[in-house]
Amino acid sequence: MPEGTLCNKKPIDSAEALNTLLSDTSGEVYYREMKSIEVDTKLLWKTIQNTCKSRIRTWLEICAHCGMCADSCFLYLVDDHNPKQVPAYKIQSTLGEIIRKKGNVDNNFMIKTMEIAWSQCTCCNRCAMYCPHGIDVGIMMGYLRGLLYQQGFVPWELKIGAGMHRVYRAQMDVTNEDFVDTFEWIVEEYEDEYPGLKAPVDIQGADIMYTVNAREVKHYPEDLAEAAILFHIAGENWTVPSKGWEQTSLSMFAGDWAACKMQVETVYDAMERLKPKIMVGTECGHAHRATVVEGPYWVGRKDGRPPVKSIHYVEWLADALKTGKLKIDPAKRLKVPVTLQDSCNYVRNHGLKSATREIIKHIVEPGYFIEMSPNKEHNYCCGGGGGFNGVGLYRPQRNKALITKRDQILSTGAKLVLAPCHNCWDAIRDLEEEYTIGIEWSFLKPVIIKMLDIPEHLRPRE
Amino acid sequence: MFKKILFATSATKASDHAARVAFNISNLYNSHMNILHILGVPSRGFSQKVTDVKTREKVEVDDEYIAWVKEEIKTYYAELLPKTKSYEIKTLIGYPHREILREIRKNKPDLLVMGRSTESEGSPVYKFGSAGSTLQRVIKASDCPVLLVNRPAASFWGSITNIVFATDFSKSSDVAFDFACKLARNINCELHIFHAQNISLTPESEIFDQDTIEQRMREKLRFFRKKYVSKMEGIDNYSIEVWEGVPYIEIVKYAREKFADLIIMAQDSKNPGSTTEELGSNIKQVILRAGCPVLCMTK
């Protein structure tokens, strides 16, 4: 069978197709069909010739097979030092092999490769920091995922995720109307407590344009309210776009580069339309990576930057605390042992290690903050990055992967883990569910709201 | 008065008493009943997996599963269902408080009926940062009155003949008062207006002397009459009282004395109770202790 009805090379482009695929519980039919779809070897080789240039080819060629990357990979460490988890091996036996065979690989090979690409690498890019040649296996895995996606070998949830972006321009079935409606509703809910709280939609020329993660809209709109409250109290002139509000990109995890471009274009269009001074994104790692770090290249912006200056929520927060826009009541600072999860996507891959620590300085009573080890740009992935969290097929592997973070947290002795990243937050939540170590975890927004010293004129009147 | 009731249920024991009351109301007032079951909490990032509230298992929700859950609910309430003329069972996925609030906003029911929290709420599945319980969060933000039934004693209920309205003079109490009056007029029952003056009797207390206490109570009572009686046209049977003590205890005692079928209170949004202790504030203590359903109003 060259193509399956559900599992095929065609991206999801309509709500109907999306629903059909969704109704295939656990992707049962999808994965069954995958076993017999054909690899378009010509297309594969042509794509490689067009897109695999000197950087990746050199990496693959000069890799000294020294194995120094092994210990940098948390999946290698957590998998009992399984040599098959050595980053160099993972990429040499997949992408390296495809190139050596000039694309002449079969279905069986592609299925195995899919498993490696999505369950043995979270694209955390940590190995790049430990290779003497500076070989970044994470980047190559990302590239490999693109090839696999093109050939139809992609985990079910990610095919759906990329489809969501194509159909709704959001990672979930949240329409623009849903977003605006939910945003206004949730702000209404908090109006009494914060007089003057507004839901500014589509304001031209605001200082800040705020973008979010569709999951906040769908499942925990409190997060939207909290963002509104903090902007309100900080006295910011801000807005959200009614279109182009979704910052995340599951298509990046899926390797669907065309969908990545479509998604990020909506955000850039909103920037062009509303002309804000800056864009602030929510507490999400991959969303920042997609929209701020990688996005400009997907749409072909030569300077590698979005149309307006774009910052991560932690940067805004650090600045608001530093400049006194937001004031913390020192008596309400956190007095439990606290640790911080550095998100790979904006710490290792966008250098924001000091912003989060600036925030910590303000909100944690001195002496109560314990760094993880390793930390900052050397921190380990939460265990669920790069799409790992959401793929049912690789659940057991993902659960095992959480052990690294669990042990890292345990050795800090912290009771509260601040995780300003959706993926990390999820992974830490899951690890508590899986291993019950008695910790709390939180985004920054709710923690900060509780300890704010709110100016007199913004408090509710008696 | 109660044309549309929303009954939010876990379809477990925790909701049993509430169920009895909900179906009773539906029977008495010919209400259409929306039975809402939040069948699972989304888990695992963007995956399609959901943690089922009842079985605690990770399930993949599809049409078949939903149909099965609906059938389960029907079986669970087989005895009660004939009491209502029209009903609808709806299942949703999400964090319970949020989905209940969303449903209220969408369908604007006249009343929401809920039971107590389920045991599983403490599990990480439900934990969303460090927020409070489903109950607390629903009461805080609900646009419609919320009827809470916690104790079994509260669920043996005929029609409403005595309503206790407990006030703390807050703005939201005024809203609750309007509702109490409307209800009393509509179903022609007795209305008992009550305030419990909060005092703690230790020798160091600011107000300790009984004369002062009673003086204050007289003042409150006068204030009461001025504030409320003018708005009570059409309600013939009513009483007004002010007692002193620990408010929630006094409210429960008073309700018992008056054979109340319903306590109406306002959730004071300024004092929503501590977020770490699940049931902290007055209203929650009343819900826990009352021998009749408690109706909460916020907006």
Next chain:
Amino acid sequence: MYEFLTGFMFWLALAICLIGMLVRIIFYFRGLSWQLDRVAYKEFPMSGFKGAVNSIYRWLIPFGTLGWRKQPLMTVLFFGFHAGAVLVPVFLVAHNLFLKEKLGFSFFALNPFVADILTWATVICGLLIILRRIALPKVRILTTWYDYFILFISLAPFISGLIARYELGDYSFWLTIHILLGEILLIAIPFTKLSHVVLFFASRAQIGMDFGIKRGGIKGTTLNW
């Protein structure tokens, strides 16, 4: 034979090596694509340059990066091997005399005793690296015959050089072998993994630019390698 090897063959090998490396490096940088690599190389030359220099410099210092510090044994073997492998061929007295004769110029010459130590270090570390390949599962799984071949042609000139140096057996025979093996090595450089002689710098520069420009560099954050 000796004449041929030190004459035509020497020039050929040297030319192939130097031109080959030059070509490799040119092709490497020409093959970089700002859009495919997703790094705005040209837009931020200064950040890129700083990142590249930092990335190369830190990795050239023994124990200069966390990666080196985490694996001290490998670091010792690596630098032990490479110090001799880089210094001895260029700065050995004998090689410089040869250069002077052939090209009319010479470099600074190593103290012969130091040169001996470096050469021994290279050979011993090279053998230990082979042992490491066999002993550690994480390296064994990566190792192919090609890796042994590369190690062999890299070590062979050193071993034969030592044999000649200590005049074990027939000196002129071993010298000829040594020169032959050295020239094979020179020729192999541009065409094999040994191209890392230059591509190491290219690849490190690239990842340095990547971090220096895109991944935090223009935010003013210097990556702590």
